Amino acid sequence: xxxxxxxxxxxxxxxxxxxxxxQAFTNIHCGSTGAPRSFVHVVFxxxxxxxxxxxxxxxxxxxxxxxxxKSQLLSDLMSAFQEITGVPSEEYSGRITEGPAKWSMEGGxxxxxxxxxxxxxxxxxxxxxxxxxxxx
Amino acid sequence: MARVSFRCTMQEGQIGEETRAALADGxxxxxxxxLGESATEVPVSFSDIPSGFGFRGGEPSTTSLVRGAIxxxxxxxxxxxxxxxxxxxxxxxxxxxxxxxxxxxxDA
Numbered sequence: 001x002x003x004x005x006x007x008x009x010x011x012x013x014x015x016x017x018x019x020x021x022x023q024a025f026t027n028i029h030c031g032s033t034g035a036p037r038s039f040v041h042v043v044f045x046x047x048x049x050x051x052x053x054x055x056x057x058x059x060x061x062x063x064x065x066x067x068x069x070k071s072q073l074l075s076d077l078m079s080a081f082q083e084i085t086g087v088p089s090e091e092y093s094g095r096i097t098e099g100p101a102k103w104s105m106e107g108g109x110x111x112x113x114x115x116x117x118x119x120x121x122x123x124x125x126x127x128x129x130x131x132x133x134x135x136x
Numbered sequence: 137m138a139r140v141s142f143r144c145t146m147q148e149g150q151i152g153e154e155t156r157a158a159l160a161d162g163x164x165x166x167x168x169x170x171l172g173e174s175a176t177e178v179p180v181s182f183s184d185i186p187s188g189f190g191f192r193g194g195e196p197s198t199t200s201l202v203r204g205a206i207x208x209x210x211x212x213x214x215x216x217x218x219x220x221x222x223x224x225x226x227x228x229x230x231x232x233x234x235x236x237x238x239x240x241x242x243d244a
Binding site: 001003015018019022023025026027037038039040041042043044045046099102103104105106107108110124125127128129 | 185188189190191192193194195197199201212215216219220222223234235237238239240241242243
């Protein structure tokens with residue numbers, strides 16, 4: 001967590017834009033919450049047409065953050081997506097749902113509550129970044 | 137009908153069909169051992185994230201996601217036992233690192 005799923009029409013967002021969106025979402029999420037970068041998952045889904053708009057941000061976060069921060073986060077994420085892809089606002093909508101941190105395990109550890117990440121989590125984060133840099 | 141189901145999402149090309157069958161067996165056995173489910177009745181589904189469509193920390197992802205849903209919920213100590221068993225089983229069967237696995241056992 002967080003898990004940001006970007007629902008997009010088939011072949012509408014090229015790889016370079018997907019990568020840029022993933023990096024922007026990671027920067028925004030970590031910048032506003034302080035969460036380790038490796039927590040942030042971004043997936044693009046071209047096979048889901050259940051939503052009212054052709055582009056949809058379906059986010060899932062750990063519960064427990066202030067409402068103001070949550071609404072600003074959604075707004076910032078959606079702005080970044082539109083800036084990178086050029087999708088007009090009438091074709092894009094989104095939401096962020098929440099679940100208890102203790103329902104999930106990453107790296108063999110139960111997720112901490114927001115803001116309660118210990119040094120261990122940032123060490124895990126560095127390990128993940130090292131693996132990504134090594135291509136594995 | 138089983139009160140637990142599992143949805144597994146992997147990055148394309150990372151886990152073959154034979155391994156998926158063994159992972160499904162492992163998940164069903166864990167549900168049987170810890171929740172008393174009939175192993176044969178536990179639904180397990182797999183889907184792939186195409187290459188170039190999944191990212192973690194802004195970089196291409198190698199992470200698999202296992203999402204369990206437990207109807208009626210479960211006590212936290214049981215949930216943690218389920219999560220740990222899944223992590224152990226998944227890394228042993230698939231050969232992936234513990235850092236490449238996210239597991240959720242949500243009340244439903």
